[in-house]
Amino acid sequence: MTNARDKANNPQLNFTSKGIDDNADAVAITIDSSGKVAIGSTDNGVGGTIDLSVGSTSSSGGITLWSPTSSTHSLGFGDGTSGADRYRGYLEYAHNGDSMRFATASTERMRIVADGSVGIANTIPSTFNSQARNLVIGSGSGDAGMTIYSGSGSGDSGNIFFADGTSGSDPVRGGITYKHDTNQMLFRVNDVNKLTIDSSGNVNAVSGLSVPSEGIGVLATKDLGIGIHIKESDTGGSVDAWADHLVIEGNTDVGMTILAGATSDASINFADSGDNDAGRITYNHNFNELKFYNGGAERIGIDTAGLIKVNNGIALGGTGSANTLDDYEEGTFTPDLDDSSNNSPTSMYQAQGFYTKVGRAVTIQVYVEVNVKGSGMSGNVMRISNLPFTPVGTNLSFHSMAVSYISNLDVNSKPVGGAVYSDNSFIYLYYINGDNSAQITPSMISNGTRIALGGTYMSS
């Protein structure tokens, strides 16, 4: 047994001074010949930690700095005996408010406050929004930031992940990744990289890109509309609230292109909750036709030759049938000069008919010439038959035809005319006999009889 441990029998070993009350029954503090102090053991640290050692490798231990509740106490690192050199670095705990502070170059750099919020270059981290104040960087003046320093080799990336668990996809539920090997920025949602910005700045979205309520400005800052504003330059103009979700603006020629397959359709649809194509504008690249639809049906088309097709007519000066032009057609027909019993001459030398139909009005031009009359005609009245359309009207209404030329028609120099009755696709031929009209009969026809007439009648 050494003297140091035999204080009971060696009273001189029980050292007492006014400032120290030594009640140890074993060596508690050792000061070696170099002045290094060891408490709780005789082991010393190395290098910069050699001057004071506390505790041992065989049991837990530590240092406690006591202070009143309103005070602050510190552990300082000084390199001079005056001014700030006395505390070039320090670790400080302020009981008033309960914060731990870390300093370098005599200046506080990091603080952990009572609620656990950490401030780097910030002394008030707990004053920020509670959803994002676990770590606050910056003092609120000048630049502030954080750098993730990664490699640039294959697969190397810098990451910020948003986790809601520790297994499966939970640790990477959301995230922001910068891939240094391909120079791509990736934004991760629900464990999938949804948005990628490539090295050229192109933005690629896995599931489409939704426009935020503030809208998106392209090429320049958005200042028109509520959606996307593509602005090459500012015209100073405004947009109507009826059509301000997409605005394309520029002081030169501006436009929009829809690129489709060479045999496919390109369309703009107008939809509502019950109809996804209530209105539609479609360009058919297969036939090079531009089509306009409403109510699910094509209404207007412009074909590859530039012809405009209007399927239901054009309303002029009103919307009723009386104001609607809904048909146009031109063509030929083969008139016949026959009698009311459908008997024709033996042969015709000429039988020409032309028509133009505009709406319901049919304008015709007719020329007939008998070659050989023959003997088969016996009806009461001669007709120009085989008109192109059926006339309409009440039973007794008729449409007048003007005869412009006759030859070899035996009417004793009387004026000649024609009338089209409703439902008859033929013209009854008459001559003016005094105050009345009389029917032209087969007996007035001969070989070489020629009649030219024209006029307009109403069709159905």
Place this chain on the structure above:
Amino acid sequence: MAITKTIEIAKIEVVGEYKAVQVATDTVIKEDDVEISRSRHRHVLHPDMDISSEDAEVQAISNVVWTDAVKDAWTAKLASETQ
């Protein structure tokens, strides 16, 4: 280079109380199967006409709509007009 000419029935319409059958026929000219010309010719058929030389479809429609009642009405109409 092949020039072809075809005749197509473009429209068959039944019109009016007396069921007149309006027939539109298109003559189509094509060069190497590309249409270069189309012209229209028309005629109207009434219930008292001989339709034996008409297109089969025209005959079929006419025979359906030209009932005896229609034929009689048409005959009576013509008679009243030519007295």
